[in-house]
Amino acid sequence: MADGDKTKKKDLKNEVAAAQTIGVRQAIQWPDITSGLDPVRLAEILRAAREGKADEYLTLAEEIEERDLHYRSVLSTRKQAVEGLVPTIIPASEEKKDLDLAKAVETDILGRDDFPDLIKDALDALGKGYSVHEILWNTKRTPWKPDRILFRDPRWFEYDELTGKKLHMKEDYGTTLIPLAERKFIVHEPHLKTGLPIRGGLALPMALYFLIKYYDITAWTAFIDRYGLPIRVGKYGRNASDKDITTLKSAIAHLGEDVGAVIPDSMLIDIIESKTSGKIELYKEMADWVDKQVSKLVLGQTMTADDGSSRSQAEVHDDVRQDILEADARQLEKTLNRDLIRPYIDLNWGPQEKYPRLRIPCPDTDDITAWVDNIEKLVPLGLTVKADEVRSKLGLSRPDEGDEILQQAPATVPAEKDMGTALNAEQDKDISELDLLQEDSDYSELSDDILKAVNKLAGKCSTLEEFRDRLPELLSLWDMEKAADILTLETWKARALGDADFAD
Numbered sequence: 001m002a003d004g005d006k007t008k009k010k011d012l013k014n015e016v017a018a019a020q021t022i023g024v025r026q027a028i029q030w031p032d033i034t035s036g037l038d039p040v041r042l043a044e045i046l047r048a049a050r051e052g053k054a055d056e057y058l059t060l061a062e063e064i065e066e067r068d069l070h071y072r073s074v075l076s077t078r079k080q081a082v083e084g085l086v087p088t089i090i091p092a093s094e095e096k097k098d099l100d101l102a103k104a105v106e107t108d109i110l111g112r113d114d115f116p117d118l119i120k121d122a123l124d125a126l127g128k129g130y131s132v133h134e135i136l137w138n139t140k141r142t143p144w145k146p147d148r149i150l151f152r153d154p155r156w157f158e159y160d161e162l163t164g165k166k167l168h169m170k171e172d173y174g175t176t177l178i179p180l181a182e183r184k185f186i187v188h189e190p191h192l193k194t195g196l197p198i199r200g201g202l203a204l205p206m207a208l209y210f211l212i213k214y215y216d217i218t219a220w221t222a223f224i225d226r227y228g229l230p231i232r233v234g235k236y237g238r239n240a241s242d243k244d245i246t247t248l249k250s251a252i253a254h255l256g257e258d259v260g261a262v263i264p265d266s267m268l269i270d271i272i273e274s275k276t277s278g279k280i281e282l283y284k285e286m287a288d289w290v291d292k293q294v295s296k297l298v299l300g301q302t303m304t305a306d307d308g309s310s311r312s313q314a315e316v317h318d319d320v321r322q323d324i325l326e327a328d329a330r331q332l333e334k335t336l337n338r339d340l341i342r343p344y345i346d347l348n349w350g351p352q353e354k355y356p357r358l359r360i361p362c363p364d365t366d367d368i369t370a371w372v373d374n375i376e377k378l379v380p381l382g383l384t385v386k387a388d389e390v391r392s393k394l395g396l397s398r399p400d401e402g403d404e405i406l407q408q409a410p411a412t413v414p415a416e417k418d419m420g421t422a423l424n425a426e427q428d429k430d431i432s433e434l435d436l437l438q439e440d441s442d443y444s445e446l447s448d449d450i451l452k453a454v455n456k457l458a459g460k461c462s463t464l465e466e467f468r469d470r471l472p473e474l475l476s477l478w479d480m481e482k483a484a485d486i487l488t489l490e491t492w493k494a495r496a497l498g499d500a501d502f503a504d
Contacts (some may be wrong), residue, residue: 061203129201220283
């Protein structure tokens with residue numbers, strides 16, 4: 001453990017923000033908000049939240065997530081997009097000390113069974129604006145490590161009135177605010193919107209759309225209840241008695257449940273189908289429109305409702321936009337490095353100049369094959385690349401000692417068929433016998449000399465007729481001795497190749 005931290009040992013291992021049976025931190029004490037919610041009440045709740053009193057707003061945010069199935073679905077999609085990524089630890093350097101620190105973090109932090117739950121619960125901040133976890137450190141043995149990491153109800157905390165940006169813990173029924181102890185809390189505040197953290201949560205703009213949809217669904221249900229069923233009309237004759245009329249009323253009242261009815265033959269029941277399909281579509285269209293706005297808010301995209309929407313568009317609809325996913329992962333990395341990784345290092349090894357970093361790499365939309373090809377081409381030219389960055393790009397973790405690893409197979413040299421055959425000639429099957437014969441350093445193409453003689457004569461002539469008349473002069477311009485040598489060599493090569501083909 002680091003010097004200067006022994007006095008905090010008791011505070012580190014005990015619960016500071018535990019639930020209370022009485023007081024401000026009760027687990028169950030919050031009245032229902034959404035029942036009877038109207039525009040005036042919603043405006044009051046949101047106004048109080050903007051002023052720092054966010055208990056009712058946080059309760060509303062919780063209830064919206066429970067009651068609006070579409071919001072819960074898309075919000076879960078956004079959370080699970082980050083939860084599905086594989087985190088990794090990058091050492092500060094390749095020195096042994098930094099590698100050992102990174103290994104310790106991997107074992108004691110990343111290797112925890114509840115680490116995926118920490119990521120999931122920390123992302124509750126996407127809806128509410130912030131989330132809080134309390135760390136209970138195990139100080140019985142070295143190194144000190146988190147014994148438990150507990151999610152805390154965000155309503156147990158409140159921002160200061162001066163800046164609106166520094167979170168405090170509530171005490172004394174909320175009348176007292178206590179600064180959060182160092183190395184005890186993980187506070188995730190995703191930067192979704194510039195300004196106060198409490199106004200950055202997705203639930204704040206979602207609240208209005210929830211109210212619109214709540215009214216729409218309520219009216220839709222009442223409309224169907226009143227007009228959705230067929231109208232049953234009973235008809236009786238002038239001579240019908242009171243008993244007959246009572247019998248007819250009873251038959252009509254129970255017709256929907258009993259499917260059948262018994263009435264005198266002098267009476268008649270007509271079933272008039274309701275013609276309300278057009279009005280029902282209005283309610284449905286409103287609900288669908290609200291859901292699309294919610295998808296844009298949470299996922300950053302929605303499938304278009306225009307004609308021609310394809311299946312591929314529908315499949316993209318439920319995916320989080322790449323830039324949003326990367327931002328969520330990057331901001332969560334920052335929180336965990338600041339509030340969990342660094343305290344763990346400081347408590348056990350003291351402050352460091354550089355710390356190992358938690359990375360939550362996102363799947364890359366680039367062509368991985370092309371990327372690897374570029375690395376393969378550039379590294380031999382002198383480009384230096386960090387192995388951890390390559391692993392991060394490919395979604396691979398650093399192998400531990402003793403792990404079975406894949407590596408390049410040793411190069412093998414093909415065996416010689418006979419002592420008279422060169423290895424390079426055996427390996428390169430694309431080189432023909434003619435190419436090998438032409439590797440003679442004295443080789444020169446005959447056509448080059450002819451072309452030089454023709455060009456020289458053409459330079460002396462001014463007309464085509466003159467050039468034609470002087471063609472015999474080419475004999476004097478052409479080195480006949482050299483031509484004879486070239487023809488002799490080429491004839492020998494042709495004969496050799498012919499004999500080789502015949503032998504085969």
